[in-house]
Amino acid sequence: MTKRDDYKKTHIKDRKLAPESLMMSYGYDPNLSEGALKCPIFQTSTFVFESAEEGKAFFEVAYGLREKEPTEELGMIYSRLNNPDLEILEDRLSLWDEAEACSVFESGMAAISTTMFELLKPGQAVIHSAPVYGGTDYFMSFVLPKFGIETYGFNAPGDRDAIEKIIRENDLKDKLAMVYLETPANPTNAIVDIEMCSAVAKTYSTEEKPVYTVVDNTFMGPLWQNPLKHGADLNIYSATKFIGGHSDVIAGATTGSADLIKRIKTLRTFMGNMGGPWSGWLLLRSLETLKLRMTSQMKNARYVADFLEEHPQVEKVYYPGHLEEKDPEYKVFRKQCSAPGSMISFDIIGGEKAAFKFLNSLRLFKLAVSLGSTESLAEHPATMTHADVAPEDQRAYGFSDKMIRLSIGVENPQDLMADLAQAFEQI
Numbered sequence: 001m002t003k004r005d006d007y008k009k010t011h012i013k014d015r016k017l018a019p020e021s022l023m024m025s026y027g028y029d030p031n032l033s034e035g036a037l038k039c040p041i042f043q044t045s046t047f048v049f050e051s052a053e054e055g056k057a058f059f060e061v062a063y064g065l066r067e068k069e070p071t072e073e074l075g076m077i078y079s080r081l082n083n084p085d086l087e088i089l090e091d092r093l094s095l096w097d098e099a100e101a102c103s104v105f106e107s108g109m110a111a112i113s114t115t116m117f118e119l120l121k122p123g124q125a126v127i128h129s130a131p132v133y134g135g136t137d138y139f140m141s142f143v144l145p146k147f148g149i150e151t152y153g154f155n156a157p158g159d160r161d162a163i164e165k166i167i168r169e170n171d172l173k174d175k176l177a178m179v180y181l182e183t184p185a186n187p188t189n190a191i192v193d194i195e196m197c198s199a200v201a202k203t204y205s206t207e208e209k210p211v212y213t214v215v216d217n218t219f220m221g222p223l224w225q226n227p228l229k230h231g232a233d234l235n236i237y238s239a240t241k242f243i244g245g246h247s248d249v250i251a252g253a254t255t256g257s258a259d260l261i262k263r264i265k266t267l268r269t270f271m272g273n274m275g276g277p278w279s280g281w282l283l284l285r286s287l288e289t290l291k292l293r294m295t296s297q298m299k300n301a302r303y304v305a306d307f308l309e310e311h312p313q314v315e316k317v318y319y320p321g322h323l324e325e326k327d328p329e330y331k332v333f334r335k336q337c338s339a340p341g342s343m344i345s346f347d348i349i350g351g352e353k354a355a356f357k358f359l360n361s362l363r364l365f366k367l368a369v370s371l372g373s374t375e376s377l378a379e380h381p382a383t384m385t386h387a388d389v390a391p392e393d394q395r396a397y398g399f400s401d402k403m404i405r406l407s408i409g410v411e412n413p414q415d416l417m418a419d420l421a422q423a424f425e426q427i
C-alpha cells in the first residue's frame with residue numbers, strides 16, 4: 001500500500017501545508033476505493049485477507065508479537081481494531097495538534113475514561129482543576145475511587161502553591177500520577193496555566209512513576225489552543241463539540257505521543273469503545289470546515305461579548321477576550337491561546353428568575369446544553385450542566401444562579417444580538 005503514502009504528503013516542496021488545506025485529502029487514497037473522491041463509509045465489521053500469510057502478518061503486528069517492518073503497510077483486520085474511516089480521521093485530527101498520533105472513541109467520556117484507566121493504577125492519585133465537565137467529575141468522584149485511585153481538585157485558575165499544598169497536605173508525593181485540567185474552565189472561562197501544571201507534574205515524576213499532564217481541550221477547541229505545545233502529554237476532546245460541530249454526532253479523541261497513544265489504543269481494543277465507521281465518516285466531513293466554522297464562531301462571539309458588556313441588564317461578562325493586562329490570567333491567556341474562542345458566560349441582573357425569563361424568550365438561540373456547534377445555544381449552568389455542584393461549591397468556583405452560558409454559532413452576529421436584545425426586553 002505504498003500508494004496511500006502519496007496521500008500522506010504534508011509539503012509542497014519546502015512549504016508545509018496548513019491543516020485546513022489537508023482536511024480534504026490527507027491519508028485517503030482514492031485508488032483503493034474505485035477512484036471515489038471522498039472516503040466511503042466502510043460499514044463492515046471484518047476485512048478479507050489476500051492470503052493466510054497476510055492474515056498472519058497483520059495479526060503478529062496487531063498483537064505485538066513483533067514490530068512492524070519499516071516498509072510494511074498494515075491492512076485491516078476487524079473494525080474493533082481498525083477501520084479506514086477511523087484511521088484516516090485519526091491521521092487528520094493529529095495534524096491540528098501536530099501530534100504524533102491520535103485515538104478516536106465513540107464519545108468524549110470514552111476518551112477520558114480510557115485514557116485515565118490506562119495511565120493510572122490503584123494506590124495512585126490525580127490532581128485536577130475544578131470545576132470539570134460533569135461526566136468527568138462523576139467519573140473521578142465515584143468510579144476511580146472504586147479502583148483505589150484518589151482524586152483532588154483545585155479551584156481554577158489556581159496556581160503552583162495551590163497544587164503543592166494539596167500534595168503536601170495529603171502526602172501525595174509518591175502517589176501523584178496525573179495532573180488533569182480543563183482550560184478555559186466551564187462555565188467561568190477561568191484560564192489554567194498548562195505550562196505551570198506540567199512543571200508541577202515533572203517535579204513529581206520519577207522513572208518508575210511518571211506524572212502525566214492531561215488536558216481536556218474541548219471548551220476552547222483545537223484551533224485556538226494546543227496543550228501539547230505547553231507541556232501536556234495528552235490532549236483530549238469531546239469531538240461532539242467543535243470537531244463534530246453540527247450537534248449530530250457523539251465522539252471523542254485523545255492526541256499525543258505515539259507511545260502513549262499506542263497504549264491507550266490497546267486498552268480501547270479491549271474496552272471496545274472505538275469510534276465506528278459512521279461516526280468516523282461524519283467527523284471527516286466536519287473537519288473540512290473546522291477552521292471556517294470556528295473562525296466564524298470566534299468572530300461572532302466577540303460581537304456578542306462586546307454587546308453584553310455594554311448591556312444595562314448584565315452584571316458581569318466572563319469572556320477571555322475581555323481580559324485586561326492587569327488581570328492575573330491575561331498573561332497565561334496570551335501565552336497559551338491564539339484567540340478567545342466562542343464560549344461566553346454572563347451574570348444577568350435579577351438572578352434565576354430573570355435568567356429563566358431570558359432563556360425562555362430566546363428565539364434564534366436554542367435552549368440546550370452542549371457547545372461548539374453551528375447553531376448558537378444558551379443554558380443555565382447552576383440548574384443544568386452544573387446542577388449537581390453544591391451551591392457553596394458553585395460560589396467557590398465563581399458562578400451562581402444568575403449566570404447564563406452561551407455557545408456562539410455561525411449565524412449572522414447582528415441577528416444574534418437582536419435575539420438577545422429582545423429577550424432582555426421580556427424581563
Ligand SMILES: *Cc1c(COP(=O)(O)O)cnc(C)c1O
Pocket residue numbers: 107108109110133135136182186216218219238239240241250251252
Ligand atoms: C461534552 C464534554 C465532554 C464529554 O463528551 P461526550 O462526547 O459527551 O462524551 C467532556 N469534556 C468536556 C469539556 C465537554 O464539554
